[in-house]
Amino acid sequence: MKPLKFKIRETFEGMRTGVVETRHGKFRTPVFVPVATSATVRALDNRDLEELGAEVILANTYHLHLKPGDELIKKLGGLHKFMGIDKPIITDSGGFQAFSLGFGMEHGVGKIADNIFLEGLREVNFKANFKGEKWAFVNDEGVRFKDPYSGEIVELTPKKSMEIQANLGSDIIFAFDECTSPLSDKEYTAKAMERTHRWAEECLEYHDKRQALFGIVQGGEYRDLREKSAKFIAERDFAGFGIGGSLGKSKQDMLNILEWVVPLLPEEKPRHLLGIGAVEDLFNCVERGVDMFDCVAPTRWARRGHLYVSPPEGNPANKFRIHIQNSRFREDPKPIDENCECFVCQTYSRAYLRHLFVANELSYFRLASYHNLHFILKLMDGIRESIKDGSFFELKKEWLGYI
Amino acid sequence: MKPLKFKIRETFEGMRTGVVETRHGKFRTPVFVPVATSATVRALDNRDLEELGAEVILANTYHLHLKPGDELIKKLGGLHKFMGIDKPIITDSGGFQAFSLGFGMEHGVGKIADNIFLEGLREVNFKANFKGEKWAFVNDEGVRFKDPYSGEIVELTPKKSMEIQANLGSDIIFAFDECTSPLSDKEYTAKAMERTHRWAEECLEYHDKRQALFGIVQGGEYRDLREKSAKFIAERDFAGFGIGGSLGKSKQDMLNILEWVVPLLPEEKPRHLLGIGAVEDLFNCVERGVDMFDCVAPTRWARRGHLYVSPPEGNPANKFRIHIQNSRFREDPKPIDENCECFVCQTYSRAYLRHLFVANELSYFRLASYHNLHFILKLMDGIRESIKDGSFFELKKEWLGYI
Numbered sequence: 001m002k003p004l005k006f007k008i009r010e011t012f013e014g015m016r017t018g019v020v021e022t023r024h025g026k027f028r029t030p031v032f033v034p035v036a037t038s039a040t041v042r043a044l045d046n047r048d049l050e051e052l053g054a055e056v057i058l059a060n061t062y063h064l065h066l067k068p069g070d071e072l073i074k075k076l077g078g079l080h081k082f083m084g085i086d087k088p089i090i091t092d093s094g095g096f097q098a099f100s101l102g103f104g105m106e107h108g109v110g111k112i113a114d115n116i117f118l119e120g121l122r123e124v125n126f127k128a129n130f131k132g133e134k135w136a137f138v139n140d141e142g143v144r145f146k147d148p149y150s151g152e153i154v155e156l157t158p159k160k161s162m163e164i165q166a167n168l169g170s171d172i173i174f175a176f177d178e179c180t181s182p183l184s185d186k187e188y189t190a191k192a193m194e195r196t197h198r199w200a201e202e203c204l205e206y207h208d209k210r211q212a213l214f215g216i217v218q219g220g221e222y223r224d225l226r227e228k229s230a231k232f233i234a235e236r237d238f239a240g241f242g243i244g245g246s247l248g249k250s251k252q253d254m255l256n257i258l259e260w261v262v263p264l265l266p267e268e269k270p271r272h273l274l275g276i277g278a279v280e281d282l283f284n285c286v287e288r289g290v291d292m293f294d295c296v297a298p299t300r301w302a303r304r305g306h307l308y309v310s311p312p313e314g315n316p317a318n319k320f321r322i323h324i325q326n327s328r329f330r331e332d333p334k335p336i337d338e339n340c341e342c343f344v345c346q347t348y349s350r351a352y353l354r355h356l357f358v359a360n361e362l363s364y365f366r367l368a369s370y371h372n373l374h375f376i377l378k379l380m381d382g383i384r385e386s387i388k389d390g391s392f393f394e395l396k397k398e399w400l401g402y403i
Numbered sequence: 404m405k406p407l408k409f410k411i412r413e414t415f416e417g418m419r420t421g422v423v424e425t426r427h428g429k430f431r432t433p434v435f436v437p438v439a440t441s442a443t444v445r446a447l448d449n450r451d452l453e454e455l456g457a458e459v460i461l462a463n464t465y466h467l468h469l470k471p472g473d474e475l476i477k478k479l480g481g482l483h484k485f486m487g488i489d490k491p492i493i494t495d496s497g498g499f500q501a502f503s504l505g506f507g508m509e510h511g512v513g514k515i516a517d518n519i520f521l522e523g524l525r526e527v528n529f530k531a532n533f534k535g536e537k538w539a540f541v542n543d544e545g546v547r548f549k550d551p552y553s554g555e556i557v558e559l560t561p562k563k564s565m566e567i568q569a570n571l572g573s574d575i576i577f578a579f580d581e582c583t584s585p586l587s588d589k590e591y592t593a594k595a596m597e598r599t600h601r602w603a604e605e606c607l608e609y610h611d612k613r614q615a616l617f618g619i620v621q622g623g624e625y626r627d628l629r630e631k632s633a634k635f636i637a638e639r640d641f642a643g644f645g646i647g648g649s650l651g652k653s654k655q656d657m658l659n660i661l662e663w664v665v666p667l668l669p670e671e672k673p674r675h676l677l678g679i680g681a682v683e684d685l686f687n688c689v690e691r692g693v694d695m696f697d698c699v700a701p702t703r704w705a706r707r708g709h710l711y712v713s714p715p716e717g718n719p720a721n722k723f724r725i726h727i728q729n730s731r732f733r734e735d736p737k738p739i740d741e742n743c744e745c746f747v748c749q750t751y752s753r754a755y756l757r758h759l760f761v762a763n764e765l766s767y768f769r770l771a772s773y774h775n776l777h778f779i780l781k782l783m784d785g786i787r788e789s790i791k792d793g794s795f796f797e798l799k800k801e802w803l804g805y806i
Contacts, residue, residue: 068758347448
């Protein structure tokens with residue numbers, strides 16, 4: 001029996017809704033997958049995820065390998081049992097950290113080069129922790145990391161990544177890839193892509209066949225490389241596909257890359273755009289055929305005081321966010337978002353949440369994370385509905401102001 | 404109409420169960436009151452409190468006066484509306500901070516002198532923040548504080564404390580008192596007590612008559628002073644009584660103080676032992692006629708990794724706590740406490756919680772606080788039941804190993 005089934009339900013102008021079925025249940029697509037880096041969606045618990053309607057989560061192989069260790073998790077019955085969660089779990093391959101701790105730190109960039117301080121928070125964070133030093137080194141065998149906790153060298157190879165993910169026992173796993181930087185030149189990007197292709201074949205060989213393996217398309221911002229990579233990966237027996245790596249120098253580059261890559265991927269398999277999840281991106285990427293997204297944005301922005309608001313207050317210019325610390329919220333008795341039905345918006349005022357944020361109260365992090373995740377998951381519900389009933393462009397216009 | 408009604412339900416060997424009725428509903432006694440210092444029980448939310456069965460909470464006047472400001476809270480409709488909570492709320496008077504930021508820091512002690520590092524966490528905390536400097540100065544008019552945020556001088560007087568608590572709109576308020584140190588000599592303690600008595604009369608005059616005012620008995624560890632104070636306060640028209648200040652140099656001193664004071668307080672009014680809440684203390688102090696407790700212990704210990712366990716694993720020697728960081732929990736699939744029915748114990752293993760604690764994950768703080776508060780509230784339910792059915796000493800024996 002295949003570890004993953006994907007059924008397409010409705011289609012509309014190149015977009016589709018579907019259901020992915022795994023050993024641990026189903027999730028509907030297009031889907032936004034909350035990130036549980038260290039086996040927890042930061043500041044939230046399992047009951048929250050249930051209530052929020054999160055049907056699937058993504059945990060990070062690199063982080064769990066270091067802490068608490070994938071061997072320990074295996075011993076305790078795997079990630080589902082360890083987390084006490086009975087939903088599909090995705091793990092990434094650790095390849096992204098080869099970038100974020102390597103070129104990401106060296107070049108000071110994120111997945112898209114032009115907005116590092118807005119979108120590339122992961123890198124800003126790492127830089128703040130590790131003082132700009134490079135912590136990952138790639139060669140043809142794999143990646144060597146310095147463990148930030150112990151200072152020891154950690155090696156990840158395609159085989160090792162498959163072993164770790166097998167220990168974790170996740171439902172959907174990713175092939176180990178090299179994620180290049182938007183500042184990598186074409187020569188380097190091509191070399192990294194060839195390496196990623198060799199690694200993809202190793203992963204196909206070594207992975208636990210009870211897990212659904214997704215291949216990752218690389219090739220940076222270069223059309224011929226992206227097309228070559230898409231064809232190479234599409235031909236192989238993967239359960240689905242990730243679109244990874246550098247997504248160019250602007251959001252438009254990212255959309256171009258999707259327009260090159262998606263048509264080359266087999267229609268009957270799900271497509272996951274790795275690490276992307278801003279409101280505007282969800283519309284534009286679903287429109288180009290993406291089925292799955294994961295991103296730390298909702299919870300990370302929440303912790304930093306940025307809370308999502310819907311139109312008309314939210315718009316592409318303010319990225320659908322208010323910053324709760326702003327003094328204009330000091331006496332504001334309104335909920336974060338008047339259109340939101342989450343318990344945070346039903347219970348608390350902006351003035352109260354501002355107080356908690358300013359006082360650095362732990363409760364703030366939970367309430368803010370809850371709201372932001374609720375907001376994005378509900379938006380995804382709406383997008384899914386709009387594909388079903390053909391109103392996608394009306395919804396997009398309402399949110400983005402353009403089609 | 405009186406702002407507080409107290410009905411005694413059952414009595415057993417000097418102990419009693421009862422119901423306190425306020426403008427915002429009722430709570431049953433003996434009661435453990437969770438502390439919501441800055442208008443939030445740290446790391447928890449209102450739904451948690453509801454689910455935990457917390458019938459009343461206590462917020463801190465001093466903290467809320469500084470941040471976000473009692474005027475702001477008044478403008479937003481008072482503390483209940485600000486917090487979105489419809490339960491009785493108690494506020495303290497700010498007097499304790501005159502101690503903890505004054506003599507507490509100067510003497511390096513808590514409410515009981517011999518176990519500062521175990522019980523006087525508040526002081527340890529303040530000292531860590533303020534480096535041993537004294538931040539509060541008392542004279543006959545009141546107390547002058549340095550605001551740790553702005554560095555400005557903040558003055559609290561009996562009248563000012565009543566005004567702030569009126570702005571907060573809490574249901575039960577405390578008279579402004581001077582809490583002495585266990586290292587204060589008798590002369591100073593007597594002087595502070597006389598001051599507290601004058602302030603008590605000012606508070607009776609100035610307080611908002613819609614709020615139930617509790618007087619506070621002082622007098623340190625000196626029997627004649629405690630008895631004098633108890634008689635003075637007991638004669639006045641307070642809705643209830645706090646037993647405050649220095650509780651001596653050992654737990655036995657604290658119990659002696661209760662044995663001197665409680666018999667002098669009118670039976671028909673509730674008695675609140677301020678700032679005490681360890682498991683052993685709850686038994687011993689209920690036994691001596693205490694109706695109400697408040698303490699940051701359950702949530703503060705939780706945040707530091709100390710999680711409550713019931714007998715036989717929990718006992719007076721380990722203070723009914725395990726420290727989750729201990730390596731023996733690394734692979735422990737058991738819940739924190741096998742007798743506990745809280746959702747944390749129903750869902751997560753010690754191994755998982757240890758991982759969250761070691762990784763400094765925000766979710767840890769919530770789950771740990773939830774369990775510890777659940778534990779103490781359930782224990783208090785048990786104590787209340789045991790008074791009802793006359794099995795108090797059996798329960799005490801089961802937990803403490805002695806009667």
